[in-house]
Amino acid sequence: MTDILDARWPAVDSANPGGADATWWRQAAVYQIYPRSFADSNGDGIGDLPGITAKVPYLRRLGIDAVWLSPFYPSALADGGYDVDDYRDVDPKLGTLQDFDAMVTALHEAGIKLIVDIVPNHTSDRHEWFKAALAAPKGSAERDRYIFRDGLGDNGEQPPADWQSIFGGPAWEPVGDGQWYMHHFATEQPDLNWKNQEVRSDFLKTLRFWSDRGVDGFRVDVAHGCAKELPEVLPSQAELDAMENADGTHPLWDRDEVHEIYAQWREVFNEYDPPRTAVAEAWVPTPQRRHRYASAEGLGQAFNFDLLEADFEADQFREIISSNLGQAKEAGSSTTWVFSNHDVVRHATRYGLPPRGGAGTKQGTDWLLSGGTVPQLDAETGLRRARAATLLMLALPGSAYLYQGEELGLNEVADIPEAERQDPSFFRNPGKDIGRDGCRVPLPWTSAGPSFGFSDTTSHLPQPAWFGDYSVEREDADPTSTLAFYRQALALRGTLQTDEELEWIDAGSTDVLHYRRPNGWESVTNFSTRSRPLPEGEVLAASSPLGDGTLPAETTVWLKR
Numbered sequence: 023m024t025d026i027l028d029a030r031w032p033a034v035d036s037a038n039p040g041g042a043d044a045t046w047w048r049q050a051a052v053y054q055i056y057p058r059s060f061a062d063s064n065g066d067g068i069g070d071l072p073g074i075t076a077k078v079p080y081l082r083r084l085g086i087d088a089v090w091l092s093p094f095y096p097s098a099l100a101d102g103g104y105d106v107d108d109y110r111d112v113d114p115k116l117g118t119l120q121d122f123d124a125m126v127t128a129l130h131e132a133g134i135k136l137i138v139d140i141v142p143n144h145t146s147d148r149h150e151w152f153k154a155a156l157a158a159p160k161g162s163a164e165r166d167r168y169i170f171r172d173g174l175g176d177n178g179e180q181p182p183a184d185w186q187s188i189f190g191g192p193a194w195e196p197v198g199d200g201q202w203y204m205h206h207f208a209t210e211q212p213d214l215n216w217k218n219q220e221v222r223s224d225f226l227k228t229l230r231f232w233s234d235r236g237v238d239g240f241r242v243d244v245a246h247g248c249a250k251e252l253p254e255v256l257p258s259q260a261e262l263d264a265m266e267n268a269d270g271t272h273p274l275w276d277r278d279e280v281h282e283i284y285a286q287w288r289e290v291f292n293e294y295d296p297p298r299t300a301v302a303e304a305w306v307p308t309p310q311r312r313h314r315y316a317s318a319e320g321l322g323q324a325f326n327f328d329l330l331e332a333d334f335e336a337d338q339f340r341e342i343i344s345s346n347l348g349q350a351k352e353a354g355s356s357t358t359w360v361f362s363n364h365d366v367v368r369h370a371t372r373y374g375l376p377p378r379g380g381a382g383t384k385q386g387t388d389w390l391l392s393g394g395t396v397p398q399l400d401a402e403t404g405l406r407r408a409r410a411a412t413l414l415m416l417a418l419p420g421s422a423y424l425y426q427g428e429e430l431g432l433n434e435v436a437d438i439p440e441a442e443r444q445d446p447s448f449f450r451n452p453g454k455d456i457g458r459d460g461c462r463v464p465l466p467w468t469s470a471g472p473s474f475g476f477s478d479t480t481s482h483l484p485q486p487a488w489f490g491d492y493s494v495e496r497e498d499a500d501p502t503s504t505l506a507f508y509r510q511a512l513a514l515r516g517t518l519q520t521d522e523e524l525e526w527i528d529a530g531s532t533d534v535l536h537y538r539r540p541n542g543w544e545s546v547t548n549f550s551t552r553s554r555p556l557p558e559g560e561v562l563a564a565s566s567p568l569g570d571g572t573l574p575a576e577t578t579v580w581l582k583r
């Protein structure tokens with residue numbers, strides 16, 4: 023196998039990381055950092071910005087092109103930071119603006135771009151605007167920045183509608199004077215009114231604030247939710263559920279006019295050189311609708327969660343890859359690929375759990391998120407498939423999004439005690455949803471010691487004893503580790519990534535996917551549980567050990583011909 027790690031590290035022009043190349047994002051490997059759970063520099067048990075800065079050498083060695091940083095803004099953490107008190111500051115628990123600047127400099131010096139999360143659908147209930155809205159009367163300009171409605175009943179004591187929030191429980195909250203406000207997520211996350219011009223212009227100010235500080239791009243939270251059109255008489259939840267939501271007219275989601283907002287944002291992005299980039303988090307029903315967010319006049323790129331939602335199955339993968347590459351091309355964008363993030367069960371675990379409803383139904387996730395008795399995890403199978411899927415993904419045209427800890431092969435932590443859980447989707451769904459804390463447990467940096475090197479003291483979510491086996495320290499010393507595998511694959515990807523073309527090769531078997539990139543780089547994945555013939559070519563990388571010259575079960579290899 024080729025070891026080209028050194029070739030991957032050319033001298034970096036720190037004034038201009040990555041060159042003035044305006045298309046750096048099209049095929050970037052982007053690593054998501056969930057800051058509170060990455061590295062703690064000051065022993066308070068909460069990961070912070072200086073903690074990230076101290077790990078820049080680790081990120082550089084990993085071989086990623088960019089970091090996506092989940093929210094680091096002042097927040098009461100009602101939803102892990104997606105409840106923002108102030109969009110233009112750093113949470114004092116995580117550091118200062120100076121710490122942010124130092125982090126940007128360190129990343130850029132290492133040739134790594136920075137994408138920050140921006141949360142436009144809702145503020146937190148501690149935002150100045152929301153405090154002002156509560157202090158002001160009904161019908162005021164202050165209330166117009168949010169979505170207020172009169173309650174039903176003689177004194178407005180009934181909610182204006184029976185809508186349910188996404189985290190469970192009611193989506194309307196009373197404020198004590200007969201009015202109620204709408205929140206798609208937690209009660210502490212009031213939705214903004216994007217028809218309000220002040221809301222629009224303030225976000226442009228925020229985009230410039232961070233762009234001026236050197237941020238290279240933005241990940242746009244719940245991008246499909248901002249535009250809303252609430253009729254005078256509100257529909258019921260059942261009526262909402264029955265509404266067509268694939269034609270741009272749903273009252274709450276993916277409305278056509280949401281793109282007017284992002285066209286304005288694009289003008290701001292294009293004030294910079296290179297233009298700032300953006301990627302939409304838009305859970306919309308079809309790739310066609312999704313790629314509207316990815317147009318050059320809009321955000322430019324959109325998350326594609328299709329592989330994340332698929333089983334480890336050749337036909338599903340093939341169809342998803344073909345359709346998304348086609349759609350992205352039509353939109354003039356490049357697609358994105360992702361298996362894990364801070365909202366879902368880690369893919370090494372998903373792939374190690376049986377389908378919940380038996381053959382033909384979805385794998386993994388439901389078991390864990392709904393709690394109850396989880397079947398025995400087959401960790402070995404889960405990791406073997408996860409590595410195969412990741413290697414397949416890393417050879418695809420488009421951007422690959424990786425989530426902190428997947429490079430260690432980490433599993434979901436399923437058994438966090440109730441008293442220690444933090445996710446609002448757990449609290450708002452008693453007995454029904456155990457929430458997303460299991461993928462947010464702080465990383466193990468060392469094999470032993472307090473909080474496995476995450477902090478000098480403790481960790482804000484408890485780490486299980488087995489975390490030590492997945493530590494950076496242990497995997498760094500093991501050339502067969504998942505960390506070594508990610509490093510090798512990312513280094514190779516950096517040298518091999520080429521035009522955004524892909525050609526399918528007939529593998530002679532329906533459970534093998536084989537494709538070629540224009541420069542002769544090939545990826546072959548055997549999805550079956552039996553070995554298959556290994557196609558000819560120089561083997562560059564493999565997701566599991568190749569023994570007897572065949573392609574092992576549930577394995578991907580990269581070949582060069």
Ligand code: GLC
Pocket residue numbers: 101104105141207243244303364365
């Ligand atoms: C997005 C985030 C998720 C958050 C939600 C509300 O889906 O990824 O973590 O809870 O938006 O902001």
Ligand code: CA
Pocket residue numbers: 062063064065066067068069070115
């Ligand atoms: Ca800290």
